Amino acid sequence: MRIVVSIKQVPETTEVKIDQAGGRVDTEGLTRIINPYDTYALEEAIRIKEASGATVAVISAGPEKTNESLREALATGADEAFLLSDQAFEGSDPLAAAHILARGIEKCGPYDLIICGRQAMDGASGQVGPSLAEELGLPMVSFVRKIEELKDGYIRVQRMTDDGYEVLEGPLPMVISVVKEINEPRLASLKGLMKAKRVEIPVWAAGDLGLDASRIGPAGSPTKVTKLAPPPPRSGGEMIPGTADEQVKTLVAKLKAAKIL
Numbered sequence: 001m002r003i004v005v006s007i008k009q010v011p012e013t014t015e016v017k018i019d020q021a022g023g024r025v026d027t028e029g030l031t032r033i034i035n036p037y038d039t040y041a042l043e044e045a046i047r048i049k050e051a052s053g054a055t056v057a058v059i060s061a062g063p064e065k066t067n068e069s070l071r072e073a074l075a076t077g078a079d080e081a082f083l084l085s086d087q088a089f090e091g092s093d094p095l096a097a098a099h100i101l102a103r104g105i106e107k108c109g110p111y112d113l114i115i116c117g118r119q120a121m122d123g124a125s126g127q128v129g130p131s132l133a134e135e136l137g138l139p140m141v142s143f144v145r146k147i148e149e150l151k152d153g154y155i156r157v158q159r160m161t162d163d164g165y166e167v168l169e170g171p172l173p174m175v176i177s178v179v180k181e182i183n184e185p186r187l188a189s190l191k192g193l194m195k196a197k198r199v200e201i202p203v204w205a206a207g208d209l210g211l212d213a214s215r216i217g218p219a220g221s222p223t224k225v226t227k228l229a230p231p232p233p234r235s236g237g238e239m240i241p242g243t244a245d246e247q248v249k250t251l252v253a254k255l256k257a258a259k260i261l
């Protein structure tokens, strides 16, 4: 069995600066990490590898420095890594990004299961996993919180819902997106990091993937970001003085006055 994990590199911050002119998040100078949801996708793939001897490949579309995150994934337990990188990918919306990733996944070899995170911490559209499935003509289950059974040509999963979960089954290959309830991700080992430094990561550009210019970048992106706005600043809180008992009494009185209690 061969599993492909789709990993996005994202900025490590909650302090988002917005480039108003470009309608983009300004990521200049920010540390970049593996999208936190994708660490759960990677962990699940590594657990399947440990249990059944599967091979795990990681793939990412992004700038050259995305290599660092792919090496971290190798150091954590992935066997192969592939980077899709080209100036022509700049300005791709989630549909174009999924098109690029689909062609990269096809080129990187056979696959039985493709695992994505439920969403990226920055773009957060949650569209790439489903669009990837559509591009590859595969079934897709989102918000997977547990893989109950996985064998040749068959998978059964629990899909998280607002009220509980559904059990779904289907044929492989399939695309799934996972939620953080699925596992507890491990960290990369020092030994793994040293070993990953020496691994050659293939970098494929638009030409290597046979991509048509009309399907990538702004030309291949039907959605346009017309405005970005930071959340409104929080109003300051109020400190209630006194002992714990006094604080509770004051708080209850305030909640009653505000008709919340």
Ligand SMILES: Cc1cc2nc3c(=O)[nH]c(=O)nc-3n(C[C@H](O)[C@H](O)[C@H](O)COP(=O)(O)OP(=O)(O)OC[C@H]3O[C@@H](n4cnc5c(N)ncnc54)[C@H](O)[C@@H]3O)c2cc1C
Pocket (backbone or CB within 6 Å): 006, 007, 008, 009, 035, 037, 038, 041, 059, 060, 061, 062, 089, 090, 091, 092, 093, 094, 095, 097, 098, 101, 115, 116, 117, 118, 119, 120, 121, 122, 123, 124, 125, 126, 127, 128, 129, 221, 223, 224, 225
């Ligand atoms: C109009 C428009 C223009 C844009 N221009 C740019 C641009 O110029 N440069 C730029 O960097 N971004 C750009 N973006 C953002 C970029 O298209 C999205 O970040 C990307 O498509 C992924 O969407 P998302 O972040 O919503 O991911 P989601 O759909 O929320 O991600 C879900 C999952 O898909 C997988 N995934 C998502 N993105 C990738 C990836 N790149 N590689 C591997 N796996 C992935 C991960 O498993 C992730 O957990 C643009 C977006 C729009 C709408």
